[in-house]
Structure formats: C-alpha cells, structure tokens
Amino acid sequence: MSLKDSPQYLHEVLKRIPPRPLPLFEDPEMQERVWGRRWGVYNDVGTLKMVMVHRPGDEIKVMRKEKYDPFVEALIDDDEQWYFRSEEPPNLQEMQKEHDQMTDVLRQQGVEVVYVDGSPKDPKAIFTRDNGIAVQGGFIVARMGPVGKFPGTGRRGEEAYVSRKVSDLGMPILRTIHGSGLFEGGSFAFLNHSNAVIGLSFRQNEEAARQIEEVLKAQGINLIRVDLAGYSLHIDGVLVMLNHDLALVNTARLPYWFLDKLKELHIHYVEAHYADNPMVVNCLAVAPGKVLFAINNGEGTAERLIKNGIDLLPVDYSECQKNGGSLHCSTLPLMREQD
Numbered sequence: 001m002s003l004k005d006s007p008q009y010l011h012e013v014l015k016r017i018p019p020r021p022l023p024l025f026e027d028p029e030m031q032e033r034v035w036g037r038r039w040g041v042y043n044d045v046g047t048l049k050m051v052m053v054h055r056p057g058d059e060i061k062v063m064r065k066e067k068y069d070p071f072v073e074a075l076i077d078d079d080e081q082w083y084f085r086s087e088e089p090p091n092l093q094e095m096q097k098e099h100d101q102m103t104d105v106l107r108q109q110g111v112e113v114v115y116v117d118g119s120p121k122d123p124k125a126i127f128t129r130d131n132g133i134a135v136q137g138g139f140i141v142a143r144m145g146p147v148g149k150f151p152g153t154g155r156r157g158e159e160a161y162v163s164r165k166v167s168d169l170g171m172p173i174l175r176t177i178h179g180s181g182l183f184e185g186g187s188f189a190f191l192n193h194s195n196a197v198i199g200l201s202f203r204q205n206e207e208a209a210r211q212i213e214e215v216l217k218a219q220g221i222n223l224i225r226v227d228l229a230g231y232s233l234h235i236d237g238v239l240v241m242l243n244h245d246l247a248l249v250n251t252a253r254l255p256y257w258f259l260d261k262l263k264e265l266h267i268h269y270v271e272a273h274y275a276d277n278p279m280v281v282n283c284l285a286v287a288p289g290k291v292l293f294a295i296n297n298g299e300g301t302a303e304r305l306i307k308n309g310i311d312l313l314p315v316d317y318s319e320c321q322k323n324g325g326s327l328h329c330s331t332l333p334l335m336r337e338q339d
Contacts, residue, residue, distance in 0.1 A: 026137035039171045041134045044190045044241040045285040046336035050112040053103060053331060054125045056095045063123050065089050081146040081154035082123050085322040094319040101315050109286045116165040121152040127325045128332040130184035131162040136219050138172035140212060142183045145203040171334060175215050183208035186234030186329055189241060191265055196221055199235030201228040226258050236282055236328045242310055243289045248272060248281050270308050273300025282326035288339060294326050
C-alpha cells in the first residue's frame with residue numbers, strides 16, 4: 001500500500017503545514033496581510049486616521065412642529081422614538097452646514113471621513129458613535145436600545161447599516177452584541193492602552209458588558225463598569241479623554257470612587273465649567289492634546305482646557321445639538337495611531 005492510500009497519509013501531510021496562532025490577530029503585520037491594513041484603535045486620543053459619520057438628510061424632516069410637547073419643551077414622538085430640543089422643527093440646511101464644517105475640520109487634520117447611510121425615518125442616525133466601537137484589530141457592533149412602533153423607526157436597525165459599511169471597508173467585525181445585550185458606543189471609553197470603561201444605564205446592561213469584556217480580555221484590556229445616574233444615557237456625557245493623562249469630566253455626575261480610579265491610573269482631569277451647557281463634555285480628541293470642540297456650549301470650559309495645554313479646534317454645532325448629541329456622538333473612529 002502506498003502512503004497516499006494509507007490512514008497515515010493526512011498525518012504525514014498536515015504535520016508539515018501546522019496552524020499558527022501567533023502572531024496575534026491584532027498584530028499590525030498580520031492585519032495588513034489578511035485585512036489589507038491595520039484596523040481599530042488603541043486608545044481614545046491617538047491621532048485619528050479614519051472616522052465614520054452620517055450627514056443629516058431628509059430623515060430629519062420627520063420631526064414636525066405639531067409634535068411639540070410643552071412639558072418637556074421639545075418635539076417628541078413616543079411611537080417613532082425621537083425628540084428634538086426645540087419648539088420649532090430642525091433647520092436641516094443649518095444642520096448640514098454645521099456637520100460639513102465638522103467634517104471639513106477633520107479632513108484638514110488628515111482624517112479620512114467615510115459616510116454611512118441610515119433609515120429614511122431615523123433622525124438620530126447622525127449619531128454614528130452609538131453604533132459600535134473600534135478596538136484593537138476590529139469592530140464591535142452595538143445593539144441599540146430604542147425600538148420604534150413602526151418599521152424603520154427608533155435607533156435599532158442602525159447596526160445593520162453600519163455593519164454593512166464596516167464590512168465594505170474591509171474592517172473585521174470581532175463581535176456583534178446579541179441575545180439580551182444592550183449597548184451603545186457613546187457609553188464606552190478607553191482610559192489608556194490597558195483600561196477601558198463602560199457606563200451602565202438603561203441603554204447599556206451587564207449582558208452587553210460581559211460580551212465586550214470577552215473581546216477586551218483577549219487583548220489584555222481591563223473593563224471598568226460605572227453605573228450612570230438616573231436616566232443618563234452614555235458616559236461621553238460626563239467623561240471624554242483629551243490626552244493620554246488628561247480627561248474632561250463632569251464631576252457632579254460621576255461616583256467618587258471612579259474619580260479616585262482616574263487618579264490611580266495617573267489620569268488628571270479638567271472639570272467642565274458649571275455655567276456651560278452640559279454637552280460641552282461631548283468633544284473629540286483628534287490627536288493627543290488636540291480636540292474638536294463645540295464652542296457654542298460656553299467659554300468657561302474652553303478657557304480651562306486652554307490653560308491645561310489643549311489645542312482647540314472650534315466649531316459651532318448648536319443646531320445639531322438640539323437633536324440630543326454633540327461632536328463625540330456624531331463621530332465613530334475606526335482607526336487611530338498608537339501615539
């Protein structure tokens with residue numbers, strides 16, 4: 001009997017071509033070999049190379065004047081699951097102008113801007129941040145909380161648009177939050193290369209945290225859980241990293257033990273000025289110490305940041321903010337340098 005006809009054949013062949021678990025999936029050289037480029041982010045302040053956005057379009061027009069509720073001082077629709085902080089309907093032209101200014105500034109900083117579609121009935125699609133998070137070597141797809149009464153309404157469903165876009169770009173998807181997990185990307189932050197934080201609220205639950213932790217654990221990253229107060233949505237309303245050792249925080253809405261944890265990690269923080277719009281925290285680091293900042297939220301915080309050596313890239317985002325989010329919410333980083 002020849003070797004190729006014997007039970008020993010596959011053993012002799014396959015022992016010469018063994019699988020190789022190393023280098024790691026996240027290894028830059030291996031990423032380039034398999035996925036075409038090195039994907040993901042290592043921290044929240046490394047030089048931003050690629051970001052995903054959604055330019056507001058006709059979906060904004062579903063927010064109509066007759067939906068005004070004087071009790072909450074906003075346009076609101078319980079069935080379609082949206083609100084707009086104004087007595088008047090959105091000025092789409094102004095929103096597009098502000099969004100275009102934001103993306104122009106990003107491009108001037110060398111950032112590749114990619115656009116994703118959204119449901120024609122989903123006026124919250126502008127807030128791409130919540131659709132997931134980029135980590136080392138790939139992407140985690142979120143599972144959005146709001147589900148509208150009618151098809152195409154509410155935020156759940158945005159995940160499909162973003163998943164298709166990420167796949168088209170060639171970026172690997174490491175996990176899709178599934179089962180009963182609830183998670184939106186605005187409630188996640190890298191504190192440094194080895195520590196991240198998730199803000200738990202009625203939009204983020206422990207099951208999602210467990211699934212995210214599984215991905216991070218394989219990369220040697222510790223996940224810290226923080227319970228957000230009341231009906232707070234996301235941690236990016238109270239904390240955003242500005243530099244490797246500096247954060248902008250709203251100390252009134254974070255537990256004392258977490259502020260102590262920041263000190264333990266040698267992270268200093270600037271307190272948002274009490275007189276400014278709370279959305280002032282919702283800014284975006286485009287490089288270490290260089291921050292895209294909505295100047296319409298007040299000057300007190302801006303002055304504090306400048307005194308702490310932060311280079312501000314100011315934009316006006318006042319009309320877009322009436323939709324419930326700001327610059328951090330409107331940007332989903334897909335690639336950052338390790339600097």
